[in-house]
Amino acid sequence: MARIVVVEDEADLRDDLVEYLERCGYxxxxxxxxxxxxxxxxxxxxxVIILDVNLPDEDGFSIARRIRTASxxxxxxxTARSSLIDRVIGLELGADVYLVKPVNFREVEAQIKALLRRQGSEVGLTLVYERHGF
Incomplete structure (x- = not known):
């Protein structure tokens, strides 16, 4: 079973995404x-690590850089940061995918499945669950 960490300081979004992905079998x-x-x-x-950019103690860009050097x-x-420069920075610092909020959870799930296929990891079942228009 694939292991995912959702790093998001907005509690409702984090909890909803965690619940959705658990229902997908992760x-x-x-x-x-x-x-x-x-x-x-x-x-x-x-x-897989799902990472917001605007976090309280360290921004997601520096976290991505740290993760990429060790993992x-x-x-x-x-993230809500949608400018081209933010997207480019995120990808250059190690992100595999850059999604802008609001996003449909099914799109997040599809990106996870694609990344896991490339890693050769097991993929969980798909269950449809939407909340808050994501």
Missing amino acids: EVRGAASGSELDAVLEQGTAD NAAIIML
Whole structure:
């Protein structure tokens, strides 16, 4: 079973995305900050990290850079920052996918499946669940 960490400081969005991905068959943990992500990763590796850019203690760009130097985990940036320069920076710092909020959870799931196929990882079942228009 693929392991996913959702790093998002907006609690409702984080909880909804965690719930959705669990219903899709993934093992999912949530974190509200870079330091919480570090604590989650100390307990075990992740196959995919979904990462917001605007976080309270460390921005997602620097987190992506740190992750990329130490891990082969796939990184999906999921952020409200939509400028071309932000997208380019995110991808250059190690993100595999850059999605702009609001996003449909099914699109996030499809990106996860594509990344896991490239990694050769197991893919969970798809269950449809939408909330808040994502």
